[in-house]
Amino acid sequence: MEDPREICGPxxxxxxxxxxxxxxxxxxxxxxxxxxxxxxxxxxxxxxxxESLAKILAVSKATSTRAxxxxxxxxxxxxxxxxxxHRAYRVYLTEKGKEMRGVILEKLNSFVDTLLxxxxxxxxxxxxxxIHKASIKLFDxxxxxxxxxxxx
Amino acid sequence: MEDPREICGPxxxxxxxxxxxxxxxxxxxxxxxxxxxxxxxxxxxxxxxxESLAKILAVSKATSTRAxxxxxxxxxxxxxxxxxxHRAYRVYLTEKGKEMRGVILEKLNSFVDTLLxxxxxxxxxxxxxxIHKASIKLFDxxxxxxxxxxxx
DNA sequence: ATATAATAGTTACGCATGAAACTAATAATC
DNA sequence: GATTATTAGTTTCATGCGTAACTATTATAT
Numbered sequence: 001m002e003d004p005r006e007i008c009g010p011x012x013x014x015x016x017x018x019x020x021x022x023x024x025x026x027x028x029x030x031x032x033x034x035x036x037x038x039x040x041x042x043x044x045x046x047x048x049x050x051e052s053l054a055k056i057l058a059v060s061k062a063t064s065t066r067a068x069x070x071x072x073x074x075x076x077x078x079x080x081x082x083x084x085x086h087r088a089y090r091v092y093l094t095e096k097g098k099e100m101r102g103v104i105l106e107k108l109n110s111f112v113d114t115l116l117x118x119x120x121x122x123x124x125x126x127x128x129x130x131i132h133k134a135s136i137k138l139f140d141x142x143x144x145x146x147x148x149x150x151x152x
Numbered sequence: 153m154e155d156p157r158e159i160c161g162p163x164x165x166x167x168x169x170x171x172x173x174x175x176x177x178x179x180x181x182x183x184x185x186x187x188x189x190x191x192x193x194x195x196x197x198x199x200x201x202x203e204s205l206a207k208i209l210a211v212s213k214a215t216s217t218r219a220x221x222x223x224x225x226x227x228x229x230x231x232x233x234x235x236x237x238h239r240a241y242r243v244y245l246t247e248k249g250k251e252m253r254g255v256i257l258e259k260l261n262s263f264v265d266t267l268l269x270x271x272x273x274x275x276x277x278x279x280x281x282x283i284h285k286a287s288i289k290l291f292d293x294x295x296x297x298x299x300x301x302x303x304x
Numbered sequence: 305a306t307a308t309a310a311t312a313g314t315t316a317c318g319c320a321t322g323a324a325a326c327t328a329a330t331a332a333t334c
Numbered sequence: 335g336a337t338t339a340t341t342a343g344t345t346t347c348a349t350g351c352g353t354a355a356c357t358a359t360t361a362t363a364t
Contacts, residue, residue, distance in 0.1 A: 004257070004260040004261050004263070004264035005189070005192060005260070006280050006283075006284065007264050007267070007268075007279070007280060007283060008170055008260065008263075008264065009189070009209070009210075009287075010283045010284055010286065010287035011163055011166050011167050011170070011283065011287075012167055012170070012210075013210045013287045013290060014163050014283075014286060014287050014290065015163050015164055015167035016210075016211075016350095016351070016352080017290045018160055018163070018164070019319090019320075019351085019352090020351090020352065020353095023319080023320095023352090032319070032320075033319080033320075034319075034320045034321075035320095037157070037161070040157060049342075049343095050342070050343065051341080051342055051343080057161070058161075058164075058165045058168075059168075059320095059321075059322085060321070060322050060323075061342075061343065061344090062321080062322065062323080062324095062343090062344080062345080062346095063320075063321055063322075064343090065342095065343060065344060065345085066320085066321085066344095067320090069344095082342095085329080085330070085341090085342080086328085086329060086330085086342095087328065087329045087330070087341065087342040087343070088329090088341085088342055088343080089342080089343080105156070108156040108157070108160065109156050111156070111160075112156040112159050112160065114289055114290075115159070115286045115289055115290070116159075116286060116289075117289055118285055118288075118289065119282070119285070119286075123282060123285075126278060126282070127159070127279075127282045127283075127286070128158050128159060130271070130275060130278065130279045130282070131158075131159060131162045131163065131166075131279075131283075132158065132162055133270055133271070133275075134162065134166060134267045134268060134271075134279070135161075135162035135163075135165045135166055136270075137266055137267055137268075137269055137270065138165060138166065138169045138266075138267070168320095168321070168322080171321085171322090171349085171350075172321090172322065172323090175322090175349075175350095184349070184350075185349075185350075186349075186350045186351075187350095201312075201313095202312070202313065203311080203312055203313080211350095211351075211352085212351075212352050212353075213312075213313070213314090214313090214314080214315080214351080214352065214353080214354095215350075215351055215352075216313090217312095217313060217314060217315085218314095218350085218351090219350095221314095234312095237311090237312080237359080237360070238312095238358085238359060238360085239311065239312040239313070239358065239359045239360070240311085240312050240313080240359090241312080241313080305364100306363100306364085307362100307363080307364080308361100308362075308363070308364090309360100309361075309362065309363085310359105310360080310361070310362085311358100311359080311360070311361085312357100312358085312359080312360095313356105313357085313358085313359100314355105314356080314357080314358105315354100315355085315356075315357100316353105316354090316355085316356095317352105317353090317354090317355105318351100318352095318353090319350105319351085319352090320349105320350085320351085321348100321349080321350085321351105322347105322348090322349090323346100323347090323348090324345100324346085324347090325344105325345085325346080325347100326343105326344080326345075326346095327342100327343085327344080327345100328341100328342085328343085328344105329340100329341080329342080329343105330339100330340080330341070330342095331338100331339075331340065331341085332337100332338075332339070332340085333336100333337080333338070333339085334335100334336085334337075334338090
């Protein structure tokens with residue numbers, strides 16, 4: 001490895017830029033830059049627990065709790081106690097939450113479009129592949145992604 | 153673009169993991185995970201201004217101020233008013249600061265090694281290239297990196 | 305030269321985040 | 335069945351960060 005900063009620097013820069021961009025774009029909807037990702041998981045599979053959301057998004061359960069609380073307060077989702085496990089909640093989208101999908105996707109797409117605007121289609125594919133391959137290494141050795149982890 | 157989350161998700165995950173890892177590894181030295189990068193710039197070019205540090209690292213000048221203050225308090229660097237411009241400081245490494253280079257490099261290397269442990273040498277090169285190409289797009293259109301921006 | 309702009313740095317405020325300590329409910333063990 | 339351990343969720347505390355408002359210099363304009 002020549003200079004690890006060549007990897008970490010750009011990643012930090014991209015992350016912070018994405019956060020700032022999404023915060024600005026979603027400000028009018030009162031959806032924070034750290035919250036919209038939770039909605040995306042629910043678009044794929046409604047009714048999961050906060051713990052599952054945390055695992056899928058690779059954040060702490062503290063972060064999951066805060067994001068869900070905020071989105072619930074703004075009316076994008078609601079929670080119901082799990083019938084079979086009274087510790088857990090099941091998190092569901094409201095109509096308002098479902099309607100946000102297009103908006104968020106549009107904003108996020110426009111950010112990524114800018115980011116990859118000089119990439120050839122092949123480079124985009126490779127980049128997507130490699131960034132995923134790298135992030136996989138960060139999970140705990142015995143990590144098993146929940147069954148609803150795929151965004152397909 | 154199929155799913156922009158395939159780009160943003162992993163980047164966020166890597167960034168947060170790097171922050172947590174470096175915080176833990178550098179805790180004993182009382183160097184924060186958001187501070188060691190400033191030392192690296194100084195290793196390459198000692199005596200630059202806080203504003204230059206901010207530009208080079210693509211952070212706000214508020215962040216630059218805070219990092220420099222913390223590193224000064226811990227004795228890793230010191231500041232002198234610029235003779236020709238009494239608004240600006242020139243930031244210099246102390247002996248203690250210079251001695252940290254090896255330590256930080258080692259930690260950061262071990263993080264990146266884990267991250268890229270499944271990459272072939274070619275993939276590492278490509279990844280480095282593409283991540284840089286992407287981050288370049290985030291600077292303001294007229295952005296001109298300071299002359300001391302290269303880490304070579 | 306004087307009024308106005310821009311620049312370097314600082315500070316206050318708010319957001320996103322993880323670790324750790326905590327509560328309540330369930331599972332495991334004996 | 336009672337004790338113990340695990341799990342879901344919450345809260346507290348600390349860190350990193352950007353924006354915007356502020357001060358103090360320097361540069362520009364008139």
